[in-house]
Amino acid sequence: MRAGFRMILESAGDIVVAGEASTGAEAVAAASALRPDVVCMDVQMPDMDGIEATRRIIADPASSPAIVVVTTFDRDDYLFDALAAGATGFLLKNAGPEELVSAVRVAAAGDALLAPEVTRRVIARFAAATPVPSRENPSGGRDGGWHPPSRPSEGFSRDARAEGSTVRPELTDREAEVLRLVAQALSNAEIARRLYIGEATVKTHVSNVLQKLGARDRVAAVVYAHRRGLA
Known part of the structure; x- marks a missing residue:
């Protein structure tokens, strides 16, 4: 999958792939060492999932990449936990090559983006101002997961x-x-x-x-x- 992403992105002409990582911990280390403008982050990875890796990369004051989560799993808990961790984009792996390239460009420009399949769910969740079930707290509530603005x-x-x-x-x-x-x-x-x-x-x-x-x-x-x- 990474090899495919690299080929797609490098073929765009205006994107340089600075590095790759196969685990969450490697992603955190690579982001710190390479200082990329954009990170394409998976969710399910060995030793540290992409949500925690995103959280740690964003917390590093010396590194400020835009993080686009690219995952196979169209799940609300992944979506909202990723946004809460600081991701600026959420894309599904069934997206076409041009969508991946566009997502990286949009993120590099400082814009946020969401896959069309999830945009309405984000708006509805914000508007409803109700707790969202998370992986840590399946029933929702203020002690876990992502919460839309209520204050x-x-x-x-x-x-x-x-x-x-x-x-x-x-x-x-x-x-x-x-x-x-x-x-x-x-x-x-x-x-x-x-x-x-x-x-x-x-x-x-x-x-x-x-x-x-x-x-x-x-x-x-x-x-x-x-x-x-x-x-």
Whole structure:
């Protein structure tokens, strides 16, 4: 599988595969030594699973790669535990070669991405604000697993008051338009093409939207858009 991924990514022309790892512990060591921009992480691996490896890589202040979890298992516990650990993307191994290449490019650009199969589940889980069963805590609850934001400090800032507030940030017409497209899971490049503006301009609009919403990341902004009927 790794050999196949390497061939696909290197054939893209603008991607260099810096290294490979066959276990979670090797992945942590390789990330520390090689300082990659993007890590494609499996979940089930010997000696340390990909969720823990992701958590340790993100915790290393000297290394700041974007981590895209690529797994065969379309399971909510893997999905939400990966996001909680700090992954910026979740892709299934049945994705086509062009999707893998696109995922790495999107992650390298600082954007988050989710496989289309799981995007709606993430939005629904955030919006419901209910506990998600995890591998450590199958019944859910606040003592284990991933939890959607239920307090102002989780996902949104206190000023945004994402839960149940009537406060609406003052977005410009263009920012609102960009937010709607972000909520449709479009990348910055796709938004730029749709609106006939530069990708750098899109990044500026997205940054302004996140700041005004008090949103930690694009996922939180997507949730806001769906809650407010903007998507």
